[in-house]
Amino acid sequence: MADALTTRGLAVTQLEQLPQVLPTVDPELGAHVHAQLTSHGVEVLTGTAVRQISRAAPGEGGRLRVEAAAADGAAVTRHADLVLVVAGVRPDTSLAADAGATLGIRGAIAVDRGMRTGLPDVYAAGDCVVTHHRLLGETYLPLGTTAHKQGRVAGENALGGDREFAGSLGTQVVKIFDHAAARTGLRDHEATAAGYDPVTIGAEADDHKAYYPGSHRIAMRVTGDRTTGRLLGMQLYGHRHAEIAKRVDIAAAAIYHGMTVDGLSDLDLSYTPPLGSPWDAVQIGGQAWSAAAGHG
Numbered sequence: 001m002a003d004a005l006t007t008r009g010l011a012v013t014q015l016e017q018l019p020q021v022l023p024t025v026d027p028e029l030g031a032h033v034h035a036q037l038t039s040h041g042v043e044v045l046t047g048t049a050v051r052q053i054s055r056a057a058p059g060e061g062g063r064l065r066v067e068a069a070a071a072d073g074a075a076v077t078r079h080a081d082l083v084l085v086v087a088g089v090r091p092d093t094s095l096a097a098d099a100g101a102t103l104g105i106r107g108a109i110a111v112d113r114g115m116r117t118g119l120p121d122v123y124a125a126g127d128c129v130v131t132h133h134r135l136l137g138e139t140y141l142p143l144g145t146t147a148h149k150q151g152r153v154a155g156e157n158a159l160g161g162d163r164e165f166a167g168s169l170g171t172q173v174v175k176i177f178d179h180a181a182a183r184t185g186l187r188d189h190e191a192t193a194a195g196y197d198p199v200t201i202g203a204e205a206d207d208h209k210a211y212y213p214g215s216h217r218i219a220m221r222v223t224g225d226r227t228t229g230r231l232l233g234m235q236l237y238g239h240r241h242a243e244i245a246k247r248v249d250i251a252a253a254a255i256y257h258g259m260t261v262d263g264l265s266d267l268d269l270s271y272t273p274p275l276g277s278p279w280d281a282v283q284i285g286g287q288a289w290s291a292a293a294g295h296g
């Protein structure tokens with residue numbers, strides 16, 4: 001939204017109570033996102049919690065007054081014509097609950113892998129249901145990609161089919177002006193909490209051969225299991241023309257199929273200098289992980 005509103009010509013201040021923006025990725029990549037926002041004129045205040053939004057007094061500039069507190073307690077005040085509150089997603093499941101459906105994590109409707117709610121002939125899919133995660137089990141992960149897959153399963157089974165939702169890896173990507181940030185699978189602390197023995201490293205590679213004009217650096221975070229060598233997660237940040245979304249999808253496919261990090265280097269990925277390298281960026285990230293973790 002900071003990107004969209006800035007592009008629309010509005011002056012944007014982004015207030016974030018956590019120490020970094022985009023806390024769904026590691027701080028190393030969050031710092032890139034922060035820099036990208038500020039380089040396009042967005043004022044970014046991290047560690048700043050909004051306390052109150054009130055109508056501004058006449059002449060204060062802007063219709064609304066936003067009062068916040070910085071981490072050190074210092075008062076922060078901004079005036080604005082529009083305040084966009086981004087407070088997360090909560091499933092509204094009262095209708096299903098009243099009908100007798102069982103609720104699971106975060107109050108989402110409990111469903112089996114066939115998207116059955118347990119109520120006769122009632123299937124559910126999307127933001128209102130718990131999501132099976134391939135590495136974590138039951139989670140709440142409201143994403144459009146997930147909703148489509150679950151809806152297909154629910155629809156097919158409602159017509160007498162026998163399809164199962166294979167599970168999410170939380171794969172996601174976001175555009176920030178000229179750049180993109182993406183992740184799939186688990187970050188280090190998530191893997192630890194799930195009982196894995198993770199090693200996470202940072203790596204960088206070019207999106208295509210640097211001697212060919214227009215190449216971009218890609219920053220990566222690679223998480224794998226120290227014991228088994230299995231790929232658990234990958235995060236990428238780079239220019240929007242650096243195929244960040246499709247590169248995270250390579251990692252998503254690899255995690256889906258239980259590949260090791262070392263195994264990434266065996267994938268027969270395409271190459272021509274204007275578009276790639278003999279070792280793709282995700283393979284270079286994998287090789288950096290293998291060297292650090294003593295695998296492969």
Ligand SMILES: Cc1cc2nc3c(=O)[nH]c(=O)nc-3n(C[C@H](O)[C@H](O)[C@H](O)COP(=O)(O)OP(=O)(O)OC[C@H]3O[C@@H](n4cnc5c(N)ncnc54)[C@H](O)[C@@H]3O)c2cc1C
Binds near residue numbers: 126142145173
């Ligand atoms: C700003 C924004 C950006 C997003 N970007 C992405 C993205 O880039 N990638 C991604 O994967 N996901 C994204 N998502 C998430 C994605 O949009 C949702 O996960 C997805 O739309 C969920 O699908 P759904 O069918 O469960 O719910 P919805 O798409 O919300 O559809 C539910 C529908 O049910 C209707 N409805 C609700 N109650 C009733 C009722 N009582 N009677 C009749 N109809 C009712 C609603 O009006 C709505 O049309 C984004 C979400 C938002 C809000």
